[in-house]
Amino acid sequence: MARKESSLDRVLGRIESLDVTNLANLAQKLARERAYLETIFNTTLEGILVVDEDGVVEYANESSCRMIGFNQADVGSAVLWRLIPSLRGSLGLLDGEPLRDSIRSRELELTYPEPRYARIYILPFKEPVEEGAKQFVVMLSDITRDKISSEENLESEKIASILLLAAGVAHELGNPLNSLTIHLQLMERQLKKLEATPSTEKLADSLQISRGEVERLDGIVKNFLEAIRPQRPDLQLLNLHEVLEEVLQFVRSELTDREISVEVEVDMGTSSELPIVQADKNQLKQVFFNLIKNAMEAMQPGGSLQVKTRSDEERIFLQFGDTGSGIQQADLPRVFEPYHTTKEDGNGLGLMIVQRIMREHGGHVGIDSQPGDGTVVTLDFPKENRRIRMLEG
Ligand SMILES: Nc1ncnc2c1ncn2[C@@H]1O[C@H](COP(=O)(O)OP(=O)(O)OP(=O)(O)O)[C@@H](O)[C@H]1O
Numbered sequence: 346m347a348r349k350e351s352s353l354d355r356v357l358g359r360i361e362s363l364d365v366t367n368l369a370n371l372a373q374k375l376a377r378e379r380a381y382l383e384t385i386f387n388t389t390l391e392g393i394l395v396v397d398e399d400g401v402v403e404y405a406n407e408s409s410c411r412m413i414g415f416n417q418a419d420v421g422s423a424v425l426w427r428l429i430p431s432l433r434g435s436l437g438l439l440d441g442e443p444l445r446d447s448i449r450s451r452e453l454e455l456t457y458p459e460p461r462y463a464r465i466y467i468l469p470f471k472e473p474v475e476e477g478a479k480q481f482v483v484m485l486s487d488i489t490r491d492k493i494s495s496e497e498n499l500e501s502e503k504i505a506s507i508l509l510l511a512a513g514v515a516h517e518l519g520n521p522l523n524s525l526t527i528h529l530q531l532m533e534r535q536l537k538k539l540e541a542t543p544s545t546e547k548l549a550d551s552l553q554i555s556r557g558e559v560e561r562l563d564g565i566v567k568n569f570l571e572a573i574r575p576q577r578p579d580l581q582l583l584n585l586h587e588v589l590e591e592v593l594q595f596v597r598s599e600l601t602d603r604e605i606s607v608e609v610e611v612d613m614g615t616s617s618e619l620p621i622v623q624a625d626k627n628q629l630k631q632v633f634f635n636l637i638k639n640a641m642e643a644m645q646p647g648g649s650l651q652v653k654t655r656s657d658e659e660r661i662f663l664q665f666g667d668t669g670s671g672i673q674q675a676d677l678p679r680v681f682e683p684y685h686t687t688k689e690d691g692n693g694l695g696l697m698i699v700q701r702i703m704r705e706h707g708g709h710v711g712i713d714s715q716p717g718d719g720t721v722v723t724l725d726f727p728k729e730n731r732r733i734r735m736l737e738g
């Protein structure tokens with residue numbers, strides 16, 4: 346609990362011996378310092394809140410009030426879970442369950458006072474201000490613009506549809522080209538039956554050129570179709586566990602080599618539903634593979650990878666927990682950035698790809714980490730099974 350002693354600490358240390366004037370001076374000094382810090386907190390664009398382990402808000406800066414429609418008068422009584430309703434489910438906290446000590450990061454859709462996307466970080470205080478009371482800093486970053494621009498990158502989707510159109514046109518060109526070839530052949534045959542004259546020779550030359558050109562066109566069309574063969578996401582209803590099993594099969598020998606054990610646990614609540622989502626299988630495999638690879642790379646022999654499934658009304662959660670090195674608090678906000686890596690031979694692209702694919706599927710990625718003890722990555726997917734049930738019923 347060692348802390349550097351400031352001049353303020355020294356004065357506070359002998360507070361009992363201060364006379365009225367000195368006390369008044371001290372109070373003024375404290376008020377100034379408080380105003381100074383508050384100005385700093387209110388100037389940042391990030392929302393900053395302090396909550397206790399039950400989520401009761403103890404402090405909120407101006408940006409956070411703006412972002413979640415919080416009223417300063419509610420400090421001390423408002424609960425974070427009520428202000429951001431989707432948060433508790435995404436953290437996996439049961440009713441009345443307190444916040445634990447890990448550092449956490451989640452992407453959320455805020456609906457009130459206006460629709461926005463935010464990434465939220467929850468960081469435990471290293472030294473609680475009050476003895477026994479656990480406190481957490483909650484930081485909110487508005488990522489609406491970021492997310493919209495990454496959706497614009499899905500621009501590629503637009504491009505894909507234009508390509509599809511072009512592919513259709515190219516494909517349609519195939520038929521007239523075929524018929525041109527046939528007719529040119531017929532003309533050639535007819536021409537051969539005629540007596541050779543300078544004009545039939547000229548005609549034969551022209552026909553040959555035409556056939557050559559038609560063949561060239563045919564080649565262009567074929568190459569074009571080959572080059573743009575659509576690679577759009579191929580959405581289908583998938584059981585997350587079946588896809589997970591396929592990826593685990595694929596990495597099984599590496600897991601064994603590294604002496605890492607794997608446990609898969611399903612808890613879909615009281616219902617007997619299957620973890621079914623609508624997704625592109627290859628992309629989903631890419632997500633799982635990247636997370637398992639990160640977990641493996643973070644662990645020593647003897648480590649354990651635990652995959653758990655749970656669900657609430659609207660979403661299915663899939664968690665990848667490892668007993669690896671964990672992520673340092675300072676690194677947490679950077680893990681989704683392209684090229685951010687702490688590994689000698691890392692590219693720093695894995696989690697960015699995971700985030701991109703999850704967003705394309707209407708889902709999110711969250712991270713909880715206990716530096717030194719391990720990391721849990723949580724994926725959440727929109728539920729699809731209701732739709733299926735309706736179709737079946
Ligand atoms: N399970 C984990 N445990 C500890 N640190 C992790 C974990 N997952 C990610 N990280 C941290 O986040 C960083 C970024 O991860 P990311 O997968 O994006 O890139 P990378 O693994 O470094 O490289 P690659 O492109 O090969 O995946 C990692 O370098 C590592 O520091």
Ligand SMILES: [Mg+2]
Pocket residue numbers: 635638639694695696
């Ligand atoms: Mg990686």
